[in-house]
Amino acid sequence: xxxxRIIGKVWATVKDxxxxxxxxxxxxxxxxxxxxxxxxxxxxxxVGSGENDLVYWVGGGDATVPFEDxxxxxxxxxxxxxxHLETE
Amino acid sequence: xxxxxxxxxxxxxxxxxxxxxKKLLLVKPIDLQDRKEKDVIIAVDTxxxxxxxxxxxxxxxxxxxxxxxxxxxxxxxxxxxxxIDHIEHHNASG
Numbered sequence: 001x002x003x004x005r006i007i008g009k010v011w012a013t014v015k016d017x018x019x020x021x022x023x024x025x026x027x028x029x030x031x032x033x034x035x036x037x038x039x040x041x042x043x044x045x046x047v048g049s050g051e052n053d054l055v056y057w058v059g060g061g062d063a064t065v066p067f068e069d070x071x072x073x074x075x076x077x078x079x080x081x082x083x084h085l086e087t088e
Numbered sequence: 089x090x091x092x093x094x095x096x097x098x099x100x101x102x103x104x105x106x107x108x109x110k111k112l113l114l115v116k117p118i119d120l121q122d123r124k125e126k127d128v129i130i131a132v133d134t135x136x137x138x139x140x141x142x143x144x145x146x147x148x149x150x151x152x153x154x155x156x157x158x159x160x161x162x163x164x165x166x167x168x169x170x171x172i173d174h175i176e177h178h179n180a181s182g
Contacts, residue, residue, distance in 0.1 A: 032114055
């Protein structure tokens with residue numbers, strides 16, 4: 001999993017119904033020093049994140065399986081909101 | 089697997105259930121010359137690794153969720169599966 005900072009939001013009414021009930025955020029991948037690493041991406045939120053939150057996410061095939069009952073069409077899914085980060 | 093160095097840890101209360109009561113470590117991949125490379129990875133600890141330890145990180149969804157004992161696949165990819173005591177190698181050639 002990796003770190004990301006939420007920098008925006010995307011609204012889309014016409015979309016795959018499996019995305020209903022999720023939020024689409026624009027997320028900037030960051031490193032442990034909160035510096036950008038790579039291009040912003042659109043990420044599916046599953047844990048109630050908000051604007052400017054530092055989050056962690058999972059990509060690729062693992063991004064499609066956040067829900068017990070259904071998979072979702074996503075290759076970047078936010079799976080946790082970082083409260084506290086400690087580095088040496 | 090890759091070799092990494094544990095550089096810190098991370099606390100998150102609001103998270104996907106598969107991460108409940110699991111320790112999250114910040115691991116910086118290192119190459120065989122101990123040089124830090126690439127971006128930090130967040131990995132679930134399964135061997136009680138601490139900051140400063142050199143560790144082995146496995147990053148594959150299926151094997152990871154099986155290793156953690158889930159029946160079905162979870163949105164969880166990287167886990168620390170070993171603390172490295174010692175590494176011996178000659179330069180990778182080719």
